Amino acid sequence: MIRLGVLISGGGSNLQAILDHVSAGTLDATIAVVLSNKKNAGGLARARAAGVPTVVIEHTEHAGREAFDAAIVTALREHDVEYVALAGFMRIVTPVLLDAFPMRVVNIHPALLPAFPGIHAQGQAFRYGARITGCTVHFVDRGTDTGPIIAQTAVAVLPSDTEESLSARILVEEHALFPKALQWIAEGRVTVASGATRDERPRVVVRDAATALGLGIAPSPPAASST
Amino acid sequence: MIRLGVLISGGGSNLQAILDHVSAGTLDATIAVVLSNKKNAGGLARARAAGVPTVVIEHTEHAGREAFDAAIVTALREHDVEYVALAGFMRIVTPVLLDAFPMRVVNIHPALLPAFPGIHAQGQAFRYGARITGCTVHFVDRGTDTGPIIAQTAVAVLPSDTEESLSARILVEEHALFPKALQWIAEGRVTVASGATRDERPRVVVRDAATALGLGIAPSPPAASST
Numbered sequence: 001m002i003r004l005g006v007l008i009s010g011g012g013s014n015l016q017a018i019l020d021h022v023s024a025g026t027l028d029a030t031i032a033v034v035l036s037n038k039k040n041a042g043g044l045a046r047a048r049a050a051g052v053p054t055v056v057i058e059h060t061e062h063a064g065r066e067a068f069d070a071a072i073v074t075a076l077r078e079h080d081v082e083y084v085a086l087a088g089f090m091r092i093v094t095p096v097l098l099d100a101f102p103m104r105v106v107n108i109h110p111a112l113l114p115a116f117p118g119i120h121a122q123g124q125a126f127r128y129g130a131r132i133t134g135c136t137v138h139f140v141d142r143g144t145d146t147g148p149i150i151a152q153t154a155v156a157v158l159p160s161d162t163e164e165s166l167s168a169r170i171l172v173e174e175h176a177l178f179p180k181a182l183q184w185i186a187e188g189r190v191t192v193a194s195g196a197t198r199d200e201r202p203r204v205v206v207r208d209a210a211t212a213l214g215l216g217i218a219p220s221p222p223a224a225s226s227t
Numbered sequence: 228m229i230r231l232g233v234l235i236s237g238g239g240s241n242l243q244a245i246l247d248h249v250s251a252g253t254l255d256a257t258i259a260v261v262l263s264n265k266k267n268a269g270g271l272a273r274a275r276a277a278g279v280p281t282v283v284i285e286h287t288e289h290a291g292r293e294a295f296d297a298a299i300v301t302a303l304r305e306h307d308v309e310y311v312a313l314a315g316f317m318r319i320v321t322p323v324l325l326d327a328f329p330m331r332v333v334n335i336h337p338a339l340l341p342a343f344p345g346i347h348a349q350g351q352a353f354r355y356g357a358r359i360t361g362c363t364v365h366f367v368d369r370g371t372d373t374g375p376i377i378a379q380t381a382v383a384v385l386p387s388d389t390e391e392s393l394s395a396r397i398l399v400e401e402h403a404l405f406p407k408a409l410q411w412i413a414e415g416r417v418t419v420a421s422g423a424t425r426d427e428r429p430r431v432v433v434r435d436a437a438t439a440l441g442l443g444i445a446p447s448p449p450a451a452s453s454t
Contacts, residue, residue, distance in 0.1 A: 115339065211386070
């Protein structure tokens with residue numbers, strides 16, 4: 001069992017997936033607090049409906065990113081949070097937050113990192129002409145979507161896809177992957193090994209779990225498909 | 228039926244896969260010539276064993292990349308080559324070759340581009356801690372592994388993997404994907420659409436084919452696996 005704080009900025013569909021897994025008993029976590037940087041974020045209603053405490057900390061009311069993150073850290077600590085899940089939180093986090101929760105801030109990104117970091121990753125992959133994209137759960141470090149990878153799901157780009165249909169299919173996989181990775185953490189199966197040398201990246205080890213998922217269910221072929 | 232020139236620098240296992248598919252009737256191509264920049268390349272013996280003409284053009288004997296590529300273009304034209312396959316060809320090709328065969332030079336890369344371009348892509352992915360990597364067949368443009376993607380295969384990185392075992396599993400997929408993509412070209416199913424705007428990338432359309440492959444056969448779970 002872990003105490004999880006979830007940071008959101010918007011509708012919170014990944015938050016909903018987390019809440020659903022907690023309520024179904026497939027994620028051994030207490031959602032200690034849901035924190036939004038926007039007071040109108042749709043996810044706040046989802047949290048309240050699940051009886052989860054909510055806090056709004058508007059970044060516009062803080063003089064800079066560090067002050068904003070310090071307020072977030074205070075709120076997370078007030079709710080005894082152990083791990084932080086970024087679920088569509090549209091602010092870049094600073095070392096103020098990361099140092100308070102070292103290798104305990106987890107993010108979901110809608111691409112197979114290190115491909116397509118940053119915003120609109122689904123559109124980036126679509127416009128690039130990638131045939132395979134997906135989603136990644138990773139610990140957050142000081143770079144943009146550069147942190148140690150916990151798990152990934154591959155998603156096929158279909159000939160019939162639009163950016164919207166592709167994004168929707170990736171989102172389905174996000175909703176499965178994020179709670180699964182959080183459950184591994186809750187079960188104590190996730191460890192981070194420092195690199196042996198300065199140049200080596202930290203490595204995430206997940207005991208007894210398949211950390212590469214996806215494409216297992218073949219996508220529906222196009223109507224005229226022959227191969 | 229297409230006339231294919233294959234450029235190699237080494238052992239030529241991807242060349243062998245192409246030769247095997249031609250001989251099995253699953254690749255409607257004539258291998259018009261195998262061209263190596265190294266006279267000791269193991270792939271030359273594979274070509275001779277299959278009765279395919281070979282040419283050695285050593286880059287060390289040409290004053291610069293353009294002169295080297297001009298000699299290659301001459302040899303390819305002498306053998307009436309329509310499409311060029313780079314099968315472990317370890318030289319950067321110049322516009323001299325690309326302009327002679329526009330959108331007709333095809334490469335296989337051992338990663339899911341745009342992730343891990345350049346050399347030692349399997350090791351790059353392994354050391355990065357990626358959970359999913361793979362291979363990509365793409366048309367070659369003036370960048371390094373940046374050209375329009377034809378098809379990709381996803382490969383899981385297993386907890387038990389070394390760089391060598393991962394590379395070996397990717398290579399198996401390369402040997403399947405490269406002849407498959409070349410066959411689509413031979414069947415006239417592959418077209419390249421220019422971007423609608425200057426900033427838009429050219430897009431490869433493959434008629435009636437699944438251009439995203441892999442992870443379909445679940446990797447063997449580790450002995451103690453439970454998830």
